[in-house]
Amino acid sequence: MGDTMTSPALLDVAGITQRFDVSKPWLQRLIAGDPIRVLRAIDDVSFSIAPGTTLSLVGESGCGKSTMARLAVGLYTPSEGSIRFAGQDLSAARAQPALRRRMNMIFQDPYASLNPRWLVTDIVAEPIRQFRLAQGKAAIRARVGALLTQVGLTAADGDKYPHEFSGGQRQRISIARALASEPDFLVCDEPTSALDVSVQAQILNLMKDLQRRLGLTYLFISHNLAVVRHMSDRLGVMYLGRIVELGAAETILRTPRHPYTRLLLDAIPDLDHIGRARTPVGGEVPSPIAPPPGCSFHPRCPLANDRCRQEKPRYTVVDGVQIACHAVEEGR
């Protein structure tokens, strides 16, 4: 799937903003005279995902990608803007079991996301029971067995507890659970970053196989650009709650245009650069509580000028890719 979307989007995110109140407690604020402090985790973000494709969001810690993941499945209600799933408003969609079961989530930590006191069968069967997708013990067991086989485990693994499995196998259980409600949309928040590389390869291959076989749509969240490149059709690069570059993954990774995307790509240690001598860009991601005015990347940007310090950049479209950068717009 390229940049032009022929079919209607499965997920459509339009101008959403997510604010969190991170003020100190009321009494403390009263005594110390502190103001109310608001963290803008997501700032005017729009994107859409066509059925059967993968959109990835990348960025460093604190850029808002995990908040976006939670918003996309309705775990948060956005402060502003709208999210539509299969043509319906997300909060309305979540109220209907028929639509609610079509979205699910895979989390980063396979140790924390599985209940250690439950048998694997019960973990995987929970969504089946919840949505009444199979009736009777035998039917549920058969379905769980099929799901476990689908993710590369065996039906007999259902009679074990999560602690009896390795990290990679646990992530397979998480995937089986996510598939149990027969969804077509999965939000994957750093699904392999807790895993070793050889296991990561197994899980990424499994996810791609499942996507092809079941026609799944993924919103894939990661900080690892090489993983993202492997998985994505489209890519959004996030910085301080905004998407700074959005478009076809191949195009962005081949010709990154936003200075931050270029910084990220340049910063990755790669096997093809043995003994590379580099001049890394200085600075770190500023606090999202008090982001810099104008373009929030300007304090670290080699191309910044006065306009960048004052005016928030709008999107410029180059080669089908949206880029929020004054320098790109002016051809600097």
Next chain:
Amino acid sequence: MTPLLEVTDLTVEFPTRRGTLRALDQVSFSIGAGEVLGVVGESGAGKSLTGAAIIGLLQPPGRIAGGTIRLEGERIDTLPPDRLRRIRGRRIGTIFQDPLTTLNPLYTIGRQLTETMRTHLPISESEARDRAIGWLDQVGIPAAAHRIDAYPHEFSGGMRQRVVIALALCAEPRLVVADEPTTALDVSVQAQIITLLKRLTRDHGTAVMLITHDMGVIAETADRVAVMYAGRIAEIGPVSDVIRNPAHPYSRGLMDSIPSMAHRAERLRQIDGAMPRLNAIPAGCAFNPRCPSVFDRCRSDRPVLLPAGNGQAACWLHG
């Protein structure tokens, strides 16, 4: 010439109620003066344990059950704890993954630096403070003379790791053991820290044992690489050989499973299965159940490190 660090047949065991677990099994390697040796492997392969054994910080009940560790020709694995403490800090510096747990939250970073230097070097308090400011300046802390009296919590993660590097290098050790020094950091900060570590150790002629699971970091930083698997060294050799032309089937599988930025494959090549647990390491080569090139001898005889290309591999394919 004797190497700076020479580890021979190092074996570490953990006695448990169900028998003894051998976590490191006859690990041998050496590091030359000023050399960067990368140690890679998956979780549980024994890379951090090797580092901990060298600096004498094995967590009980883990113990060295065999082998020797020599620093500049002197045996250090049998030294009493107080003698070893003099070596740690003075001749071997350490950098750990999490700078927050390395730094003492109750002392200013200046005090931690001067205390470290005065413990190991015959210098006065004011001299130590001057040098501490110099070190903070070298590791890229802006306004070092002012920031020296700040506490660790006043620094960001990347800045804290810079302080930890200053702390590891300030007594001018000959060797630094760096265990996942950039894993807790974001990529753009990671690039800064790697560059810094490379530059400072080169300027001061310090050797580095760089333990990480990130092959990209190794590729950019190390001179030689040791690949560990199930408590053993599978392959050791020059970095370009191990990455471009690995001699051990495990290292080959590991390199192939890393998604590349340069080209996109429809499927990643994967090594099926997982590393064995310590209580279930198979006879012969520990990798044999997962190895695509396995033959009879691999199931019965354990391979020793054999010459392979410019390095060595513990694989009967080279026997």
